[in-house]
Amino acid sequence: MEIDDEGIVTKGRYFSITPVRGLEKMVTGKAPETAPVLCQRICGVCPIPHTLASVEAMDDSLDIEIPKAAALLRELTISASNLNSHAIHHFLVAPDFVPEDLFKTAVDSVGTIRKNAQYVVDMVAGEGIHPSDVRIGGMARNISELARKKLYARLKALVPVVDNHVELMTNLILEKDIPEGLGVIDAPVFASDVVYGKRDFFDLDRFTEIVPEAWYDDPEVGKRACTTIPLYDGVNVETGPRARVDKFQGYKERGVVAQHLSRAREMKTYLSRAIAILDELDTAANTLADFDPRGTNKLGIGVIEAPRGTDVHMAQVKDGKTAFYSALVPTTWNIPTMGPATEGFHHEWGPHVIRAYDPCLSCATH
Ligand code: NFU
Numbered sequence: 001m002e003i004d005d006e007g008i009v010t011k012g013r014y015f016s017i018t019p020v021r022g023l024e025k026m027v028t029g030k031a032p033e034t035a036p037v038l039c040q041r042i043c044g045v046c047p048i049p050h051t052l053a054s055v056e057a058m059d060d061s062l063d064i065e066i067p068k069a070a071a072l073l074r075e076l077t078i079s080a081s082n083l084n085s086h087a088i089h090h091f092l093v094a095p096d097f098v099p100e101d102l103f104k105t106a107v108d109s110v111g112t113i114r115k116n117a118q119y120v121v122d123m124v125a126g127e128g129i130h131p132s133d134v135r136i137g138g139m140a141r142n143i144s145e146l147a148r149k150k151l152y153a154r155l156k157a158l159v160p161v162v163d164n165h166v167e168l169m170t171n172l173i174l175e176k177d178i179p180e181g182l183g184v185i186d187a188p189v190f191a192s193d194v195v196y197g198k199r200d201f202f203d204l205d206r207f208t209e210i211v212p213e214a215w216y217d218d219p220e221v222g223k224r225a226c227t228t229i230p231l232y233d234g235v236n237v238e239t240g241p242r243a244r245v246d247k248f249q250g251y252k253e254r255g256v257v258a259q260h261l262s263r264a265r266e267m268k269t270y271l272s273r274a275i276a277i278l279d280e281l282d283t284a285a286n287t288l289a290d291f292d293p294r295g296t297n298k299l300g301i302g303v304i305e306a307p308r309g310t311d312v313h314m315a316q317v318k319d320g321k322t323a324f325y326s327a328l329v330p331t332t333w334n335i336p337t338m339g340p341a342t343e344g345f346h347h348e349w350g351p352h353v354i355r356a357y358d359p360c361l362s363c364a365t366h
Contacts, residue, residue: 003347012342012350013216014335015225018365024325032058032136032293032317035325039313040130042327043363045088048081048121049306050313050363051134053197053327057315058136060199061300062291069285070138072277075196077125077134078304079274082195083162084117085307086241086267089358090169093260096352097172106172109165113267116158120274123147139287152278155271162271166264173260183256183353185341187236189243190310190333195273197304202312204299206233207328215336226365229336230328236336239309240357241266259356294320306330308358331357331364 002011023042027035036054040047052074059066066074091110098106118128124143126133133140143151192201208231213222215229229236237243245251245262249269253261295317302313309330316324338357342350 001342001347001350007346007348009343009345009347009350012339013218013221014339014342014354014359015212015216015221016227016335016361016365017224018226018361020226020365023366024327027322027325029321031320032062032295032315032322035313035315035322036134036136037130039327042329042366043360045360046081046085046306046308046311046363047130048077048125049304049311050327051125051131052078053302053304053306053311053313054315055134055136056197056199056302056304057300057313058302058317059300060302061298061315061317062136062293062295063298064137064289064291066138066289067286069142069282070287070289072281073124073139073142073287074134076274076277076281077121077131078196079270079277080117080120080124082305082307083267083270083274084114084121086263086270087113087117087165089263089307090165092358093355096355097169097176097260099172102168102172106165106168109161109168112161113158113165116154120151120155123151135288136293137289137291142283142285142287143281145283148278148281148283152275155275155278158271159275162267166267169264170261173257173264178257178352179345179349181255182345182349183259183341183356184254185238185337187238187337188232189246190232190237190239191244191247191305192303192310193305194244194248194269195305197302197310199301199303201310202301202303204301204314207231208234209328227332227335230333231336232333237333238337239330239333241307241309243309244305256352256356263358293317297323299324306363308360308363309333327366329360329363329366331360334359335364
């Protein structure tokens with residue numbers, strides 16, 4: 001940050017110094033099934049979206065159309081996982097918003113929401129953290145009719161908990177004395193879907209990736225930064241809850257308060273979608289397509305709406321091996337946007353701007 005004599009940020013540049021682990025290189029040359037298993041290790045917070053983006057990219061490269069029941073189970077998995085993740089964020093930002101006398105109430109409901117949401121992921125995807133049943137071609141198995149009914153009842157019972165929690169957080173966010181206009185930035189929103197993600201949204205021709213030395217005006221910063229800068233139509237974009245709610249639910253407010261309110265609002269969207277899927281799911285249906293794993297070298301694209309925004313994985317399978325792999329992760333998209341979003345306000349508000357984006361540097365620097 002550069003600040004003036006009054007402490008106002010005149011220049012904000014956010015960058016990651018997390019070491020690159022080279023996940024994309026590790027999966028190259030291996031069987032396609034390796035990629036989802038390794039890519040879910042990119043991050044300890046969002047293994048689910050990475051697994052799904054990875055299998056979606058592989059499905060596309062291998063020209064697989066997955067069965068409808070598998071698509072529903074995948075969407076149920078992301079709905080529950082994102083509900084869990086947004087609840088974790090509320091725990092992490094609780095010191096910013098929640099007064100001491102309400103702390104226990106807020107943290108208790110976070111605990112209840114997380115426990116139930118993770119249970120759904122556990123039952124549907126094979127494991128709550130590293131889901132073993134999300135497979136190229138669909139899902140390894142359907143759930144039983146008894147499990148469907150039990151999960152449905154469990155999530156129905158969660159509705160008042162989520163409603164009360166969202167109302168509590170919304171009121172506390174609105175009561176906080178956040179300066180008007182904090183974090184408002186004129187970057188286009190980048191979002192593919194309300195809940196799951198849409199492959200057609202990502203157009204490779206509109207994407208450019210530049211090295212940090214060419215982006216940050218200070219060469220020292222450019223050398224230390226460990227992520228490339230992704231641009232869409234030549235500019236940096238905002239991705240995440242607010243981008244999704246802006247694009248798909250017509251909520252046009254911007255900045256820190258709007259980001260927090262959008263995240264809270266999405267918790268209800270995820271829960272109601274999960275309930276609707278459990279209502280609709282045919283538990284007798286097949287969930288795994290047959291496919292030829294040899295591949296044709298087609299560039300496959302997988303797009304999943306992760307808690308922090310649009311997660312794009314690209315994969316090319318040739319002769320039964322992954323020939324190319326690339327992951328464009330939500331926080332990587334937000335990195336060039338977050339720094340400038342701190343400008344024009346006292347530097348003490350900078351961390352609030354960054355927390356509103358909820359960056360995940362292990363994701364960004366994979
Ligand atoms: Fe991850 Ni840790 C999220 N949300 C990020 N950024 C991945 O898709």
